[in-house]
Amino acid sequence: xxxxxxxxxxxxxxxxxxxxxxxxxxxxxxxxxxxxxxxxxxxxxxxxxxxxxxxxxxxxxxxxxxxxxxxxxxxxxxxxxxxxxxxxxxxxxxxxxxxxxxxxxxxxxxxxxxxxxxxxxxxxxxxxxxxxxxxxxxxxxxxxxxxxxxxxxxxxxxxxxxxxxxxxxxxxxxxxxxxxxxxxxxxxxxxxxxxxxxxxxxxxxxxxxxxxxxxxxxxxxxxxxxxxxxxxxxxxxxxxxxxxxxxxxxxxxxxxxxxxxxxxxxxxxxxxxxxxxxxxxxxxxxxxxxxxxxxxxxxxxxxxxxxxxxxxxxxxxxxxxxxxxxx
Ligand SMILES: [Zn+2]
Ligand SMILES: [Zn+2]
Numbered sequence: 008x009x010x011x012x013x014x015x016x017x018x019x020x021x022x023x024x025x026x027x028x029x030x031x032x033x034x035x036x037x038x039x040x041x042x043x044x045x046x047x048x049x050x051x052x053x054x055x056x057x058x059x060x061x062x063x064x065x066x067x068x069x070x071x072x073x074x075x076x077x078x079x080x081x082x083x084x085x086x087x088x089x090x091x092x093x094x095x096x097x098x099x100x101x102x103x104x105x106x107x108x109x110x111x112x113x114x115x116x117x118x119x120x121x122x123x124x125x126x127x128x129x130x131x132x133x134x135x136x137x138x139x140x141x142x143x144x145x146x147x148x149x150x151x152x153x154x155x156x157x158x159x160x161x162x163x164x165x166x167x168x169x170x171x172x173x174x175x176x177x178x179x180x181x182x183x184x185x186x187x188x189x190x191x192x193x194x195x196x197x198x199x200x201x202x203x204x205x206x207x208x209x210x211x212x213x214x215x216x217x218x219x220x221x222x223x224x225x226x227x228x229x230x231x232x233x234x235x236x237x238x239x240x241x242x243x244x245x246x247x248x249x250x251x252x253x254x255x256x257x258x259x260x261x262x263x264x265x266x267x268x269x270x271x272x273x274x275x276x277x278x279x280x281x282x283x284x285x286x287x288x289x290x291x292x293x294x295x296x297x298x299x300x301x302x303x304x305x306x307x308x309x310x311x312x313x314x315x316x317x318x319x320x321x322x323x324x325x326x327x328x329x330x331x332x333x334x
Pocket of ligand 2: 046047048092153
Protein backbone atom coordinates (compact mmCIF):
# COMPACT_ATOMS: atom_id res chain seq x y z
CA UNK A 8 0.00 0.00 0.00
CA UNK A 9 1.02 3.63 -0.44
CA UNK A 10 1.84 5.50 2.77
CA UNK A 11 3.53 8.69 3.92
CA UNK A 12 6.20 7.53 6.36
CA UNK A 13 8.38 9.50 8.76
CA UNK A 14 11.79 7.85 9.42
CA UNK A 15 12.71 9.70 12.62
CA UNK A 16 11.79 12.92 14.50
CA UNK A 17 12.55 15.74 12.07
CA UNK A 18 13.71 13.12 9.54
CA UNK A 19 12.70 12.07 6.05
CA UNK A 20 8.92 12.17 5.45
CA UNK A 21 8.00 10.70 2.09
CA UNK A 22 5.68 8.48 0.09
CA UNK A 23 6.71 4.83 0.40
CA UNK A 24 5.32 1.40 -0.42
CA UNK A 25 4.51 -0.64 2.71
CA UNK A 26 2.84 -4.01 3.28
CA UNK A 27 -0.84 -3.78 4.17
CA UNK A 28 -1.08 -3.89 8.00
CA UNK A 29 -2.06 -7.19 9.63
CA UNK A 30 -4.66 -6.44 12.33
CA UNK A 31 -3.76 -7.99 15.71
CA UNK A 32 -6.21 -9.34 18.30
CA UNK A 33 -9.01 -6.84 18.94
CA UNK A 34 -8.05 -4.76 15.92
CA UNK A 35 -9.99 -3.85 12.82
CA UNK A 36 -8.52 -3.21 9.38
CA UNK A 37 -9.73 0.06 7.88
CA UNK A 38 -9.44 1.21 4.29
CA UNK A 39 -8.68 4.93 4.62
CA UNK A 40 -10.75 7.43 2.70
CA UNK A 41 -9.51 10.70 4.23
CA UNK A 42 -7.29 11.87 7.06
CA UNK A 43 -7.42 15.34 8.56
CA UNK A 44 -4.20 17.31 9.03
CA UNK A 45 -3.50 18.48 12.58
CA UNK A 46 -0.88 20.84 13.97
CA UNK A 47 0.31 17.88 16.04
CA UNK A 48 1.37 16.20 12.77
CA UNK A 49 3.63 19.19 12.15
CA UNK A 50 5.15 18.79 15.62
CA UNK A 51 5.68 15.06 14.97
CA UNK A 52 7.25 15.57 11.54
CA UNK A 53 9.37 18.53 12.67
CA UNK A 54 10.57 16.64 15.77
CA UNK A 55 9.17 19.17 18.28
CA UNK A 56 7.81 16.09 20.05
CA UNK A 57 9.75 12.84 19.76
CA UNK A 58 8.14 10.10 21.87
CA UNK A 59 6.79 8.25 18.84
CA UNK A 60 7.70 4.78 17.59
CA UNK A 61 9.71 5.24 14.39
CA UNK A 62 9.41 4.83 11.50
CA UNK A 63 5.81 5.95 11.76
CA UNK A 64 2.93 6.83 9.45
CA UNK A 65 1.47 10.04 10.96
CA UNK A 66 -2.16 11.16 10.73
CA UNK A 67 -4.83 10.80 13.43
CA UNK A 68 -8.13 12.15 12.09
CA UNK A 69 -8.88 9.07 10.03
CA UNK A 70 -12.11 8.35 8.18
CA UNK A 71 -12.46 5.01 6.48
CA UNK A 72 -14.42 1.82 5.96
CA UNK A 73 -14.02 -1.34 8.00
CA UNK A 74 -12.49 -3.96 5.74
CA UNK A 75 -12.01 -6.71 8.34
CA UNK A 76 -13.14 -7.08 11.95
CA UNK A 77 -12.72 -9.82 14.57
CA UNK A 78 -15.74 -11.97 15.46
CA UNK A 79 -18.03 -10.16 17.90
CA UNK A 80 -16.50 -6.75 17.14
CA UNK A 81 -18.61 -3.64 17.85
CA UNK A 82 -17.52 -2.48 14.37
CA UNK A 83 -19.05 -4.15 11.32
CA UNK A 84 -17.37 -4.81 7.98
CA UNK A 85 -18.46 -2.06 5.56
CA UNK A 86 -19.19 0.43 8.36
CA UNK A 87 -17.74 3.95 8.19
CA UNK A 88 -15.55 4.69 11.22
CA UNK A 89 -13.38 7.45 12.62
CA UNK A 90 -10.01 6.79 14.25
CA UNK A 91 -8.77 9.51 16.60
CA UNK A 92 -5.49 10.40 18.34
CA UNK A 93 -6.17 8.20 21.40
CA UNK A 94 -5.37 4.75 20.03
CA UNK A 95 -4.94 2.64 23.16
CA UNK A 96 -5.12 2.93 26.95
CA UNK A 97 -4.19 0.35 29.59
CA UNK A 98 -7.51 0.46 31.44
CA UNK A 99 -5.83 -0.23 34.78
CA UNK A 100 -3.59 2.72 35.80
CA UNK A 101 -4.80 5.32 38.31
CA UNK A 102 -5.79 7.70 35.48
CA UNK A 103 -7.76 5.09 33.54
CA UNK A 104 -9.43 3.96 36.77
CA UNK A 105 -10.57 7.51 37.56
CA UNK A 106 -12.14 8.45 34.20
CA UNK A 107 -9.04 10.26 32.94
CA UNK A 108 -7.87 7.86 30.26
CA UNK A 109 -6.55 10.86 28.31
CA UNK A 110 -3.71 10.87 30.89
CA UNK A 111 -3.12 7.08 30.86
CA UNK A 112 0.48 6.17 31.79
CA UNK A 113 0.65 3.63 28.97
CA UNK A 114 -1.46 5.39 26.32
CA UNK A 115 -0.59 4.99 22.66
CA UNK A 116 -1.48 7.60 20.11
CA UNK A 117 -2.44 7.16 16.49
CA UNK A 118 0.12 8.40 14.00
CA UNK A 119 2.74 8.59 16.77
CA UNK A 120 3.16 5.30 18.66
CA UNK A 121 0.64 3.53 16.42
CA UNK A 122 0.53 3.66 12.64
CA UNK A 123 -1.70 6.47 11.37
CA UNK A 124 -3.91 7.53 8.51
CA UNK A 125 -1.64 8.92 5.79
CA UNK A 126 -1.84 5.50 4.18
CA UNK A 127 -4.27 3.38 2.21
CA UNK A 128 -4.94 1.06 5.16
CA UNK A 129 -4.60 1.22 8.93
CA UNK A 130 -5.16 -1.27 11.74
CA UNK A 131 -6.82 0.13 14.86
CA UNK A 132 -7.96 -1.10 18.26
CA UNK A 133 -11.72 -1.54 17.79
CA UNK A 134 -12.43 -0.06 21.25
CA UNK A 135 -11.03 3.33 20.29
CA UNK A 136 -12.84 3.87 16.98
CA UNK A 137 -16.01 5.91 16.62
CA UNK A 138 -19.08 5.41 14.46
CA UNK A 139 -19.49 8.69 12.53
CA UNK A 140 -22.61 10.87 12.18
CA UNK A 141 -24.57 10.62 8.92
CA UNK A 142 -24.78 13.66 6.71
CA UNK A 143 -21.09 14.52 6.69
CA UNK A 144 -18.99 13.60 3.64
CA UNK A 145 -15.70 11.91 4.62
CA UNK A 146 -13.51 14.97 4.11
CA UNK A 147 -15.95 17.17 6.05
CA UNK A 148 -16.14 14.87 9.08
CA UNK A 149 -12.36 14.23 9.34
CA UNK A 150 -11.54 17.58 11.06
CA UNK A 151 -14.02 16.78 13.82
CA UNK A 152 -11.81 13.87 14.94
CA UNK A 153 -9.10 15.99 16.56
CA UNK A 154 -9.61 19.69 16.02
CA UNK A 155 -13.24 19.08 16.91
CA UNK A 156 -13.04 16.73 19.80
CA UNK A 157 -9.86 17.86 21.57
CA UNK A 158 -11.09 21.39 20.90
CA UNK A 159 -14.35 20.40 22.55
CA UNK A 160 -12.45 19.13 25.58
CA UNK A 161 -10.65 22.51 25.74
CA UNK A 162 -13.97 24.33 25.47
CA UNK A 163 -15.37 22.27 28.35
CA UNK A 164 -12.28 22.99 30.47
CA UNK A 165 -12.71 26.71 29.77
CA UNK A 166 -15.88 26.62 31.88
CA UNK A 167 -19.27 28.09 31.11
CA UNK A 168 -18.36 31.79 30.91
CA UNK A 169 -20.05 33.82 28.21
CA UNK A 170 -17.06 35.66 26.70
CA UNK A 171 -14.40 33.39 25.20
CA UNK A 172 -11.12 34.46 23.61
CA UNK A 173 -9.67 32.13 20.94
CA UNK A 174 -5.97 32.71 20.21
CA UNK A 175 -5.02 31.37 16.78
CA UNK A 176 -7.97 31.05 14.44
CA UNK A 177 -7.32 27.75 12.67
CA UNK A 178 -8.93 24.37 12.43
CA UNK A 179 -10.10 23.95 16.04
CA UNK A 180 -11.25 27.56 16.48
CA UNK A 181 -13.33 27.48 13.29
CA UNK A 182 -15.25 24.48 14.67
CA UNK A 183 -15.52 25.73 18.26
CA UNK A 184 -16.78 29.18 17.24
CA UNK A 185 -19.84 27.47 15.78
CA UNK A 186 -20.38 25.36 18.90
CA UNK A 187 -19.85 28.29 21.30
CA UNK A 188 -22.30 30.40 19.29
CA UNK A 189 -24.88 27.62 19.42
CA UNK A 190 -24.35 27.52 23.21
CA UNK A 191 -25.20 31.24 23.33
CA UNK A 192 -21.65 32.40 24.04
CA UNK A 193 -19.59 35.16 22.46
CA UNK A 194 -16.27 34.48 20.74
CA UNK A 195 -13.43 36.99 20.49
CA UNK A 196 -10.99 35.82 17.82
CA UNK A 197 -7.32 36.75 18.07
CA UNK A 198 -5.20 36.24 14.96
CA UNK A 199 -1.69 37.28 13.97
CA UNK A 200 -1.58 41.07 13.86
CA UNK A 201 -2.74 42.31 10.47
CA UNK A 202 -4.20 38.96 9.34
CA UNK A 203 -7.41 40.51 8.05
CA UNK A 204 -8.25 37.37 6.04
CA UNK A 205 -8.43 35.19 9.17
CA UNK A 206 -10.28 37.93 11.02
CA UNK A 207 -12.91 38.06 8.27
CA UNK A 208 -13.12 34.24 8.36
CA UNK A 209 -13.73 34.36 12.15
CA UNK A 210 -16.38 37.06 11.84
CA UNK A 211 -18.11 35.07 9.08
CA UNK A 212 -18.39 32.11 11.45
CA UNK A 213 -19.99 34.22 14.16
CA UNK A 214 -17.15 35.73 16.22
CA UNK A 215 -18.44 38.97 17.78
CA UNK A 216 -14.97 40.55 17.56
CA UNK A 217 -11.83 39.68 15.61
CA UNK A 218 -8.48 41.39 15.88
CA UNK A 219 -4.73 40.96 16.27
CA UNK A 220 -3.12 39.40 19.34
CA UNK A 221 -1.70 42.74 20.43
CA UNK A 222 -5.09 44.47 20.26
CA UNK A 223 -7.44 44.81 23.24
CA UNK A 224 -10.92 43.35 22.73
CA UNK A 225 -13.87 45.59 23.65
CA UNK A 226 -14.81 43.45 26.68
CA UNK A 227 -13.02 41.64 29.49
CA UNK A 228 -13.03 37.88 28.84
CA UNK A 229 -14.24 35.02 31.04
CA UNK A 230 -11.82 32.52 29.53
CA UNK A 231 -9.29 32.13 26.75
CA UNK A 232 -8.20 29.09 24.74
CA UNK A 233 -4.77 29.21 23.09
CA UNK A 234 -4.49 27.13 19.92
CA UNK A 235 -1.35 28.72 18.47
CA UNK A 236 1.93 27.11 19.65
CA UNK A 237 3.20 30.46 20.94
CA UNK A 238 4.06 30.69 24.64
CA UNK A 239 3.99 34.51 24.65
CA UNK A 240 0.23 34.31 24.15
CA UNK A 241 -0.24 32.88 27.67
CA UNK A 242 0.63 36.06 29.60
CA UNK A 243 -1.09 38.10 26.86
CA UNK A 244 -4.34 36.16 27.33
CA UNK A 245 -4.02 36.30 31.11
CA UNK A 246 -4.17 40.10 30.92
CA UNK A 247 -7.52 39.89 29.10
CA UNK A 248 -9.42 37.65 31.52
CA UNK A 249 -11.41 38.59 34.60
CA UNK A 250 -10.76 37.42 38.18
CA UNK A 251 -11.42 33.67 38.47
CA UNK A 252 -10.96 33.28 34.72
CA UNK A 253 -8.98 30.55 33.00
CA UNK A 254 -6.45 30.33 30.17
CA UNK A 255 -6.50 26.90 28.51
CA UNK A 256 -3.51 25.84 26.38
CA UNK A 257 -4.91 23.42 23.81
CA UNK A 258 -1.81 22.31 21.90
CA UNK A 259 0.63 19.45 22.50
CA UNK A 260 3.65 21.72 22.06
CA UNK A 261 4.31 25.40 22.68
CA UNK A 262 7.33 27.68 22.74
CA UNK A 263 8.50 28.73 26.22
CA UNK A 264 6.15 30.94 28.21
CA UNK A 265 7.81 34.25 29.13
CA UNK A 266 7.75 35.36 32.76
CA UNK A 267 5.00 37.74 33.87
CA UNK A 268 4.05 39.63 37.04
CA UNK A 269 2.29 37.60 39.71
CA UNK A 270 -0.37 40.31 39.80
CA UNK A 271 -1.59 39.06 36.41
CA UNK A 272 -2.30 35.61 37.91
CA UNK A 273 -3.65 36.98 41.19
CA UNK A 274 -7.42 36.90 41.67
CA UNK A 275 -7.68 33.11 41.27
CA UNK A 276 -6.89 33.15 37.60
CA UNK A 277 -5.86 29.73 36.27
CA UNK A 278 -3.57 28.50 33.50
CA UNK A 279 -3.92 24.88 32.39
CA UNK A 280 -3.20 22.57 29.50
CA UNK A 281 -5.48 20.11 27.75
CA UNK A 282 -3.99 16.74 26.93
CA UNK A 283 -5.43 14.27 24.42
CA UNK A 284 -9.03 13.08 24.66
CA UNK A 285 -11.20 10.51 26.31
CA UNK A 286 -13.60 8.35 24.33
CA UNK A 287 -16.38 10.13 26.19
CA UNK A 288 -15.20 13.49 24.72
CA UNK A 289 -15.37 11.93 21.27
CA UNK A 290 -18.87 10.54 21.68
CA UNK A 291 -20.15 13.85 23.06
CA UNK A 292 -18.69 15.93 20.23
CA UNK A 293 -19.78 13.57 17.46
CA UNK A 294 -23.34 13.62 18.85
CA UNK A 295 -23.32 17.40 19.21
CA UNK A 296 -21.81 18.36 15.83
CA UNK A 297 -24.85 17.46 13.67
CA UNK A 298 -27.18 19.27 16.07
CA UNK A 299 -25.36 22.63 15.82
CA UNK A 300 -24.81 21.81 12.93
CA UNK A 301 -21.04 22.28 12.68
CA UNK A 302 -19.84 22.89 9.11
CA UNK A 303 -16.15 22.42 8.37
CA UNK A 304 -14.22 24.48 5.84
CA UNK A 305 -11.85 22.07 4.14
CA UNK A 306 -8.94 22.21 1.70
CA UNK A 307 -8.22 18.75 0.25
CA UNK A 308 -4.82 17.36 -0.81
CA UNK A 309 -4.12 13.96 -2.38
CA UNK A 310 -1.89 11.59 -0.34
CA UNK A 311 1.20 12.33 -2.42
CA UNK A 312 0.83 16.04 -1.57
CA UNK A 313 0.72 15.55 2.23
CA UNK A 314 3.98 17.52 2.59
CA UNK A 315 2.35 20.48 0.77
CA UNK A 316 -0.58 20.30 3.20
CA UNK A 317 1.80 20.41 6.19
CA UNK A 318 3.78 23.27 4.65
CA UNK A 319 0.60 25.26 3.98
CA UNK A 320 -0.51 24.70 7.58
CA UNK A 321 2.91 25.76 8.90
CA UNK A 322 2.81 28.92 6.79
CA UNK A 323 -0.74 29.80 7.85
CA UNK A 324 -2.10 29.50 4.30
CA UNK A 325 -5.12 27.38 5.26
CA UNK A 326 -8.46 28.78 6.44
CA UNK A 327 -10.23 26.05 8.38
CA UNK A 328 -8.93 22.50 7.93
CA UNK A 329 -6.61 20.65 5.58
CA UNK A 330 -7.55 17.07 4.79
CA UNK A 331 -5.56 14.43 2.93
CA UNK A 332 -7.69 12.30 0.61
CA UNK A 333 -6.53 8.73 0.17
CA UNK A 334 -9.18 6.81 -1.78
ZN1 LIG B 1 -4.05 3.66 31.86
ZN1 LIG C 1 -4.60 16.37 16.42
